[in-house]
Amino acid sequence: MAGTGVFAEILDGEVYKYYSDGEWKKSSSGKTVAIINPTTRKTQYKVQACTQEEVNKVMESAKMAQKSWAKTPLWKRAELLHKAAAILKEHKAPIAECLVKEIAKPAKDAITEVVRSGDLVSYTAEEGVRILGEGKFLVSDSFPGNERTKYCLTSKIPLGVVLAIPPFNYPVNLAVSKIAPALIAGNSLVLKPPTQGAVSALHMVHCFHLAGFPKGLISCITGKGSEIGDFLTLHPGVNCISFTGGDTGIAISKKAGMIPLQMELGGKDACIVLEDADLDLVAANIIKGGFSYSGQRCTAVKVVLVMESVADELVEKVKAKVAKLTVGPPEIDCDITPVVSESSANFIEGLVMDAREKGATFCQEYKREGNLIWPLLLDNVRPDMRIAWEEPFGPVLPVIRINSIEEGIHHCNASNFGLQGCVFTKDINKAVLISDAMETGTVQINSAPARGPDHFPFQGLKDSGIGSQGITNSINMMTKIKTTVINLPTPSYTMG
Numbered sequence: 363m364a365g366t367g368v369f370a371e372i373l374d375g376e377v378y379k380y381y382s383d384g385e386w387k388k389s390s391s392g393k394t395v396a397i398i399n400p401t402t403r404k405t406q407y408k409v410q411a412c413t414q415e416e417v418n419k420v421m422e423s424a425k426m427a428q429k430s431w432a433k434t435p436l437w438k439r440a441e442l443l444h445k446a447a448a449i450l451k452e453h454k455a456p457i458a459e460c461l462v463k464e465i466a467k468p469a470k471d472a473i474t475e476v477v478r479s480g481d482l483v484s485y486t487a488e489e490g491v492r493i494l495g496e497g498k499f500l501v502s503d504s505f506p507g508n509e510r511t512k513y514c515l516t517s518k519i520p521l522g523v524v525l526a527i528p529p530f531n532y533p534v535n536l537a538v539s540k541i542a543p544a545l546i547a548g549n550s551l552v553l554k555p556p557t558q559g560a561v562s563a564l565h566m567v568h569c570f571h572l573a574g575f576p577k578g579l580i581s582c583i584t585g586k587g588s589e590i591g592d593f594l595t596l597h598p599g600v601n602c603i604s605f606t607g608g609d610t611g612i613a614i615s616k617k618a619g620m621i622p623l624q625m626e627l628g629g630k631d632a633c634i635v636l637e638d639a640d641l642d643l644v645a646a647n648i649i650k651g652g653f654s655y656s657g658q659r660c661t662a663v664k665v666v667l668v669m670e671s672v673a674d675e676l677v678e679k680v681k682a683k684v685a686k687l688t689v690g691p692p693e694i695d696c697d698i699t700p701v702v703s704e705s706s707a708n709f710i711e712g713l714v715m716d717a718r719e720k721g722a723t724f725c726q727e728y729k730r731e732g733n734l735i736w737p738l739l740l741d742n743v744r745p746d747m748r749i750a751w752e753e754p755f756g757p758v759l760p761v762i763r764i765n766s767i768e769e770g771i772h773h774c775n776a777s778n779f780g781l782q783g784c785v786f787t788k789d790i791n792k793a794v795l796i797s798d799a800m801e802t803g804t805v806q807i808n809s810a811p812a813r814g815p816d817h818f819p820f821q822g823l824k825d826s827g828i829g830s831q832g833i834t835n836s837i838n839m840m841t842k843i844k845t846t847v848i849n850l851p852t853p854s855y856t857m858g
């Protein structure tokens with residue numbers, strides 16, 4: 363159970379502690395932040411409201427710890443990460459329980475998130491040992507006018523302190539996807555979890571504590587964004603920010619100083635369906651892509667662009683599958699569970715009402731109880747409707763009927779987002795041309811968008827992000843290149 367057994371030390375009465383300098387602590391603020399269970403809409407957990415002084419202390423320890431960590435052998439860093447991964451997987455049940463209570467993630471998906479996170483940490487350890495274990499050797503005489511008198515050793519060095527800010531929808535997985543690359547690359551890590559998802563994250567951090575990482579190398583600060591958000595992101599001790607979330611990322615990017623940024627800020631992933639597509643496959647992927655975790659995924663299918671000639675048939679197939687989705691609490695593993703907050707539910711409802719006023723066809727009756735919104739397919743959506751462009755982050759999916767491939771590509775590219783997209787057709791040549799034309803970081807051919815497997819590169823164009831993630835890219839992003847040039851008195855015989 364959460365907060366018991368090995369996790370008992372992270373809880374003080376009914377308030378979870380924060381993690382600083384290798385210890386679980388109470389904030390001197392004496393204040394707490396309540397975490398509302400999306401299903402019951404009552405306070406489920408409480409976490410510390412940390413102060414700016416506590417942020418300063420964490421940054422100081424992180425800076426100190428990083429110095430010796432950078433000199434710790436790669437195999438030792440990897441060994442500790444493997445240990446943390448095993449502990450994480452061993453304690454998947456209490457962590458998953460937190461995910462169910464804090465973010466209403468269906469029970470089975472919650473377990474999957476923790477196991478996937480353990481696998482990600484292990485894979486990162488192995489990949490780090492491989493790619494950080496070798497650099498480049500250059501000689502000078504390949505460039506005109508030079509003798510072979512210079513040896514250039516190109517190596518990688520850590521950035522320093524990495525600030526990780528994951529979102530509510532994967533508070534464990536999208537935290538470790540930042541923590542593990544940062545650590546294997548020799549950085550220290552300060553985690554600011556989302557408020558909803560904070561307790562899952564604190565449990566996950568405790569697994570790293572139990573693995574025995576040095577004091578101060580990992581910290582986890584909880585609190586109100588209004589008090590410590592800007593303070594953290596603008597802190598002079600931060601050498602890199604890895605953020606996943608919404609518009610806040612744009613604000614962070616505008617204010618951040620001369621530090622590398624890794625940003626993933628959502629998407630409006632389009633699903634383009636051609637006339638020759640296997641419509642059963644498309645329908646199955648629209649359900650999986652559009653309604654998994656009630657549509658609260660950056661990579662969810664967020665607009666279907668289907669050729670008019672096959673639209674009726676596809677809509678009927680999707681409707682039949684929507685009717686089979688179970689709706690209810692996450693504890694009993696329903697497909698559709700309450701969305702994360704009341705304000706999120708209100709936002710989704712606003713998009714639905716706008717579509718209703720402007721004449722969209724409702725394939726199901728719109729139904730909402732508290733934060734629970736029944737799955738809804740909206741047919742005949744037109745570009746003048748908000749839902750054609752905005753991200754609902756909920757179980758509501760618009761269908762736009764198109765008369766040409768160009769029309770589909772045009773809609774996809776007119777979006778300010780550019781995370782992923784997908785195209786369904788049996789013609790691989792057409793699929794590749796469409797993939798080339800879609801201005802998104804990834805295009806999936808004959809499958810719904812998805813970030814994983816976690817070693818694949820993952821990036822967004824336009825407002826969807828900065829940089830590329832995925833295990834290898836994140837490790838590389840969290841290092842800097844350093845070169846050492848050995849100057850020889852006479853030309854050498856050795857080539858590169």
Ligand code: G3P
Nearest residue numbers: 606659660661812813814
């Ligand atoms: O930020 C990415 C996340 O929202 C989607 O990840 O694994 O569900 O494709 P995934």
